Amino acid sequence: MNARRVAFLLPHMRPGGAERAVLNWCKALDRSRFAPMLMLKRAEGAFLEEVPDDVPVIDLGGARAARLPGRIRTMLRGHGVEIAYSATSAMNLALCAAARGTRTKVVISEHTSPRAYLAQAKWPFVRRAVMRRLLPRADALFVPTEAIGAELSDIVPKLPPATVIPNPVVDRIDFCRPRERTADAPLRLVSAGRLVPAKAFDILIDACALLRDRGLAFLLIIHGEGPEEAPLRARTASLGLSHQVLLAGHAADLSQRLAEADLFVLASRREGFGNVLVEAMAAGTPVLAAASDGPRGLIEDGRTGCLVPVDDAAALAAAIIAIAAAPDAAAARAAAAQETAARYDIAASAKALADSFARL
Known part of the structure; x- marks a missing residue:
């Protein structure tokens, strides 16, 4: 059976928690099951240097919010993407708008508090209304903690049940402390x-x-x-x-x-x-x-x-x-x-x- 094509959608690959999680998954996913690719609003950021050679990086050209779903839809169809995973609130909205009418399964995720994000967003009532309209189109919701899933589901009541996926952070732990402080050192x-x-x-x-x-x-x-x-x-x-x-x-x-x-x-x-x-x-x-x-x-x-x-x-x-x-x-x-x-x-x-x- 051919590996399924999965696209990870992010605004960029500048260092951050969601970006690190996606990067580590791209490195570790079983290639006999899944063929990962990155779709970035802008192909920029220090983490690009660590992307594996077999992971295509697709630059969406920094499209404005109104045009971004169209660019994403074109890429999903053109690359035969079967599953698309988006991280960050803005990319979740863009993907849910883009994937309608395609065969792509949509997975949205949140890596920070949705309430805190809305509290600092411009036009929070408009953003909340758009979230409630678009996000229920998702086929799945993946979150790193139950608390984030519960918070988002409270804001958008018709979401799919949240699936908790522990963040991929460490590949080895040395249980010996590597450094001890000397008494006179700062x-x-x-x-x-x-x-x-x-x-x-x-x-x-x-x-x-x-x-x-x-x-x-x-x-x-x-x-x-x-x-x-x-x-x-x-x-x-x-x-x-x-x-x-x-x-x-x-x-x-x-x-x-x-x-x-x-x-x-x-x-x-x-x-x-x-x-x-x-x-x-x-x-x-x-x-x-x-x-x-x-x-x-x-x-x-x-x-x-x-x-x-x-x-x-x-x-x-x-x-x-x-x-x-x-x-x-x-x-x-x-x-x-x-x-x-x-x-x-x-x-x-x-x-x-x-x-x-x-x-x-």
């Missing part, structure tokens, strides 16, 4: 994510000013790219932190950077899941996060990591100081967290995805 903090307001790097930088004022020796390295880079650099400079807070851009070897850290910090205001949090857990690095939806589902506070309130620089700084003062307790939490990370194995996730595709 605390090495690492964070990562798109440089956008939702990731709250501004709050993390403010927390670093408090750490300095309280006499803690530290170095924070932030990996990521995005539109907030200039404002964040300006904030760092204005607080006199340019030598202690580094914006290091995209890291192709992020797992190694995480393993070298004393503490991974995720300050996000909203986080549907938190792939990078799982990567840090897998690396054996202690984790601290603001208690948005994703981290609350991944971290058992006090046992596998630490949680603090969202948008609270003082609480973030206090937690970092407490963790630095008790390295043995932090190491014990990090060891327990590796068991959590093991649930998000890439091969197991790809098999779950393939089996769910097959049931369509």
Whole structure:
């Protein structure tokens, strides 16, 4: 039997959680069952360098929202796509509009809180109405957590039942801690994510000013790219932190950077899941996060990591100081967290995805 053609639709391949999940699936899907391809609104982003050679990348030309469904429909038909999986709210709408009248099975997905997205969207009532009209055309809904599925189904009542597919994050876990901090070395903090307001790097930088004022020796390295880079650099400079807070851009070897850290910090205001949090857990690095939806589902506070309130620089700084003062307790939490990370194995996730595709 020939492998079924499955297309993954994304706006781009800039580093992000949904993009990383799709990239890992493209690498791991059983080629005897499925032949994956990428359809991108714009064929751009650092993750393009990691796309396997046997995965075609189709550039949809940056079409505007009104024209995008037509471009997608043409590509679905032209490439004989049997299953199309879309990630992000905008691509879900475009795919559902495009696939009507084709033989393509439509799978929509969400990787972040739909309510939080609507709260920040332009014309949220219009967006909600369009979602309710178009999304029920989907043949399946795949989500990384039950909470995201329940939230979307509450907003769009006629959706198919949600199927939970664990995110594909780690392919191997070294259960030996790769790095120990020397007593006189600065605390090495690492964070990562798109440089956008939702990731709250501004709050993390403010927390670093408090750490300095309280006499803690530290170095924070932030990996990521995005539109907030200039404002964040300006904030760092204005607080006199340019030598202690580094914006290091995209890291192709992020797992190694995480393993070298004393503490991974995720300050996000909203986080549907938190792939990078799982990567840090897998690396054996202690984790601290603001208690948005994703981290609350991944971290058992006090046992596998630490949680603090969202948008609270003082609480973030206090937690970092407490963790630095008790390295043995932090190491014990990090060891327990590796068991959590093991649930998000890439091969197991790809098999779950393939089996769910097959049931369509």
